[in-house]
Amino acid sequence: MKRILVGQSGGPTAVINSSLYGVIMEAKEQGCEVYGMINGIEGFLEEKYIDLTGQDVDYELLKCTPASYLGSCRYKLPENLNEIVYRLLFEKFKKLAIDIVLYIGGNDSMDTVDKLSRYADEIESDIKFIGIPKTIDNDLVETDHCPGYGSAAKFVAGTVRDVVWDAGVYDRPVVTIVEIMGRHAGWLTAASVLARTEYEKNPLLIYLPEIDFDLSSFLRDVKDALEQSRSVVVCVSEGIKDAAGKLICEYEDESVMDQFGHKMLAGAGKVLEHFIKSSIGCKCRSIELNLPQRCFAQMASAKDIEEAEIVGRTGVAKALKGQSGSMVAMIRAREEGYNISYEMVPVTDVCNLEKKFPSDWIVNGNDISDKFYDYVEPLIQGEHTVEFEGGLPRLLKPAYK
Amino acid sequence: MKRILVGQSGGPTAVINSSLYGVIMEAKEQGCEVYGMINGIEGFLEEKYIDLTGQDVDYELLKCTPASYLGSCRYKLPENLNEIVYRLLFEKFKKLAIDIVLYIGGNDSMDTVDKLSRYADEIESDIKFIGIPKTIDNDLVETDHCPGYGSAAKFVAGTVRDVVWDAGVYDRPVVTIVEIMGRHAGWLTAASVLARTEYEKNPLLIYLPEIDFDLSSFLRDVKDALEQSRSVVVCVSEGIKDAAGKLICEYEDESVMDQFGHKMLAGAGKVLEHFIKSSIGCKCRSIELNLPQRCFAQMASAKDIEEAEIVGRTGVAKALKGQSGSMVAMIRAREEGYNISYEMVPVTDVCNLEKKFPSDWIVNGNDISDKFYDYVEPLIQGEHTVEFEGGLPRLLKPAYK
Known part of the structure; x- marks a missing residue:
């Protein structure tokens, strides 16, 4: 035996x-x-x-x-x-x-x-x-x-869809940023594309860590999206970083220390929320899906x-x-x-x-190709x-x- | 007609x-x-x-x-x-x-x-x-x-239970702080007590906005709880405030401005996470349940x-x-x-x-009485x-x- x-x-x-x-x-x-x-x-x-x-x-x-x-x-x-x-x-x-x-x-x-x-x-x-x-x-x-991965993708897709429904109820411009797990690979964030339906194109913008993140392009993307839709839902990987390799969640490093002397590390979503509020001035909320992604x-x-x-x-x-x-x-x-x-x-x-998200499945740096849809759909x-x-x-x- | x-x-x-x-x-x-x-x-x-x-x-x-x-x-x-x-x-x-x-x-x-x-x-x-x-x-x-309320309470209880299971897997001291909706009333945060089982007493600490929140008592509570259990899960209302009426999530007001000049308002959970990290030094994570509480x-x-x-x-x-x-x-x-x-x-x-959470259902400022359990259990x-x-x-x- x-x-x-x-x-x-x-x-x-x-x-x-x-x-x-x-x-x-x-x-x-x-x-x-x-x-x-x-x-x-x-x-x-x-x-x-x-x-x-x-x-x-x-x-x-x-x-x-x-x-x-x-x-x-x-x-x-x-x-x-x-x-x-x-x-x-x-x-x-x-x-x-x-x-x-x-x-x-x-x-x-x-x-x-x-x-x-x-x-x-x-x-x-x-x-x-x-x-x-x-x-x-x-x-x-x-x-x-x-x-x-399939279960986490299903949770992300379902929760992002719920958030899209919730974020759309008011008749005024609103940007909702959803931060999704994935420090180096964007597979899980990409799954948020499954939240879309034939009549609801949110999340309109999706950013993976495989593509250099640039604040000014992001601002332009959000402004364009607000022209299309009163409610804009943006999904970002926790690990998005700029061309110099600096994590977006560390953008507050120098200026932001809490009263106990620690870096805040509040997450990429929070940094982008404050950026949108200060540069566009519309209502903006960020949501970190956090542990439930892996334990729900x-x-x-x-x-x-x-x-x-x-x-x-x-x-x-x-x-x-x-x-x-x-x-x-x-x-x-x-x-x-x-x-x-x-x-x-x-x-x-x-x-x-590490298996990265394929670059040819990323469209315009802020969207996901249908090829990924065919890949992920059976898994959920x-x-x-x-x-x-x-x-x-x-x-x-x-x-x- | x-x-x-x-x-x-x-x-x-x-x-x-x-x-x-x-x-x-x-x-x-x-x-x-x-x-x-x-x-x-x-x-x-x-x-x-x-x-x-x-x-x-x-x-x-x-x-x-x-x-x-x-x-x-x-x-x-x-x-x-x-x-x-x-x-x-x-x-x-x-x-x-x-x-x-x-x-x-x-x-x-x-x-x-x-x-x-x-x-x-x-x-x-x-x-x-x-x-x-x-x-x-x-x-x-x-x-x-x-x-x-019943659905939100069920989501909070179920998700906190999942988080308790997840937080307990490593063999080292860890504090997990879950921030739950409720600016003025603690009903929803109190529902986290339903996550407990006969063999799992987490969340060990629960703080509602009806009770003045004091950082030094909180620190003592957490240290005591870490004596009982390697993994300590703490549930807090987003609206907890101190005896002077100042919200805990605003404790960073003066010192913490982001690079765009805004208050961070990262939430009570984040503030307490940094406090625990700096004062106890153990691993600590905070989770804001956020919108899914009302839209899942x-x-x-x-x-x-x-x-x-x-x-x-x-x-x-x-x-x-x-x-x-x-x-x-x-x-x-x-x-x-x-x-x-x-x-x-x-x-x-x-x-x-506003109907506040009854003060005689709060035990020692950090726990919930069985009377609440009898109240809430049928609702989920x-x-x-x-x-x-x-x-x-x-x-x-x-x-x-």
């Missing part, structure tokens, strides 16, 4: 627990035992783990429980494989008789998988290491998209939940067949319709790289039936509580 | 359109014609209105369409009833042969109903004026609660939708029986269980007053089935588009 160790790392997504569900279910069906690291590799170093096979837990609830059931960490393994931490970790793997380690996470987590797998090669260990992708940023290379599980995409589970199951199945040092990737078929196959790619080709389809109790979604109690 | 004119005013709620639905349906069933003001009384002054009876529109969708279907306004009628605007409005009512005017809104809208009804008395007009309450702030007097229709309370419709229907029925100058109030039965009767109260007793019950199309909720196109 094989023994599997699974961990979650980095920022949560609405479906990171669906991948965990897939791992647990596939492992059980294949007759394996599963242990879960508490707080990722960092917690495991302190021997914090839990037996997931033997628990009397309704794991179905993982599909609509946000955040990381096993807890998380942000822990980067040293570059030098001779560091003692590697020896310690492998001693602990051995002590627990682990055959397979699955790590659910983004870029940094894939780096962890890569290093552990290289160390295993060096010491000729048989332990298999597999990466299970997750990120709302959708910035992992070698995969069509990442589990977690009540509106997760059913397609995303399904794919996240399959990615987890595939990781187990492939490891049992001897794969190691690889990540489960989602490959979209080239033919018509939406068809995903699950294939293994070397994790070393994935870690420490379907709704998972959430179990409510006393008026609120029933969530699974985290393993670390 | 009686002719009804209905308008929506002030900030939207998730169910302001459910009240409109109730008005349209009851009017149709009673054989009346219904016209809708576009952009409230202000738009009507410019003769902007729409025939709601004759339209081929799927009004069922109003139940899950956020914002104000008819558009809104913030327009205060003059105190002096001799001002020309009254004569103009009544000329327009007469021109359209209006018998009944229903106005859906909060405090200011009830003031409009009061003034129009007093003017009608003065000129001996037969037109009936009825107020239909709505507000997420829940601050109208003479009614147990207001349509719109996908998680509206079914009970709230139902009551909002009945309030609208009751307004029509009572006006047809000759009532005027009154608002539909919701009276809760004193016996066990939750039972609401719909009664008329003089609108003059409602307008320009039930989920409305939202119709999705292409992965997103199907919304009704606003009448003003």
Whole structure:
């Protein structure tokens, strides 16, 4: 009987627990035992783990429980494989008789998988290491998209549409700026384009971090948009920056220190709100969608939940067949319709790289092409039936509580 | 055949359109014609209105369409009833042969109903004026609660619970501050208490504007809470202020001007985030729930939708029986269980007053009593089935588009 160790790392997504569900279910069906690291590799170093096979837990609830059931960490393994931490970790793997380690996470987590797998090669260990992708940023290379992105995109699109409806009710010019997560890649902000309908063209302006942001062009864009529509909704990535590489959210650096002597870092949306108020003088409001983008599980995409589970199951199945040092990737078929196959790619080709939003899908620096629409639309389809109790979604109690 | 004119005013709620639905349906069933003001009384002054009876529109969708279907306004009628605007409005009512005017809104809208009804008395007009309450702030007097509050409370409770789950995943001290709407009344912030479960006591601290806010007590509270729990979630009303009456969100006034010379007004949550970072030094994040509190229709309370419709229907029925100058109030039965009767109260007793959160429901200045739990719990019950199309909720196109 094989023994599997699974961990979650980095920022949560609405479906990171669906991948965990897939791992647990596939492992059980294949007759394996599963242990879960508490707080990722960092917690495991302190021997914090839990037996997931033997628990009397309704794991179905993982599909609509946000955040990381096993807890998380942000822990980067040293570059030098001779560091003692590697020896310690492998001693602990051995002590627990682990055959397979699955790590659910983004870029940094894939780096962890890569290093552990290289160390295993060096010491000729048989332990298999597999990466299970997750990120709302959708910035992992070698995969069509990442589990977690579809649900975040659905939340962003739905919420921006609600905001467009709300912002339009008054009969006077108003600019509403929505700040969306994504420091380096604009995938999530681009999803706001889905909020448009045949009769409602808002958000009229969309700015991604892939394009240099220029305040004077922005001002011109907003003025033009106000000619078209009394209510203008603008969506911006938190990470937009100017041609010199300076983040817009840092434009207040020098002048704005709070009374405690800290930089305000109030966000790009807030900076632009003040800019519009001072330069156009119309009503302006900024909204930061913030954490709910990654933790609002009540509106997760059913397609995303399904794919996240399959990615987890595939990781187990492939490891049992001897794969190691690889990540489960989602490959979209080239033919018509939406068809995903699950294939293994070397994790070393994935870690420490970022997949940017394609520049040819950005129109005029402030809009998104229909090609992106075709890409993203299948990812937000379907709704998972959430179990409510006393008026609120029933969530699974985290393993670390 | 009686002719009804209905308008929506002030900030939207998730169910302001459910009240409109109730008005349209009851009017149709009673054989009346219904016209809708576009952009409230202000738009009507410019003769902007729409025939709601004759339209081929799927009004069922109003139940899950956020914002104000008819558009809104913030327009205060003059105190002096001799001002020309009254004569103009009544000329327009007469021109359209209006018998009944229903106005859906909060405090200011009830003031409009009061003034129009007093003017009608003065000129001996037969037109009936009825107020239909709505507000997420829940601050109208003479009614147990207001349509719109239950849905906002459900969204706040659900989202805070998600944030609590998300904030707890790392194994290190973290303070998360959630800023919730409510400038003068703490009803909505108090609803965050519903996020707690038997095993999760976050949000550990809740501050309402009814209690003077003191930075040093706050610091002590947070330090104590960090002794109890590694992750501390704090919920604050946007309108918290100190003993001198100064808003916490204005604490940066003097020192913080942005590069365009404006006050930052970044919100109470942001101010407290910086305060915690500078005085405790632990990781701290602030989240402003912002507009989605009032416009996220996908998680509206079914009970709230139902009551909002009945309030609208009751307004029509009572006006047809000759009532005027009154608002539909919701009276809760004193016996066990939750039972609401719909009664008329003089609108003059409602307008320009604010119902504060009861001080005896606030515990130690930073917590909420179980009595509030009994009050609020019935208001968030039930989920409305939202119709999705292409992965997103199907919304009704606003009448003003």
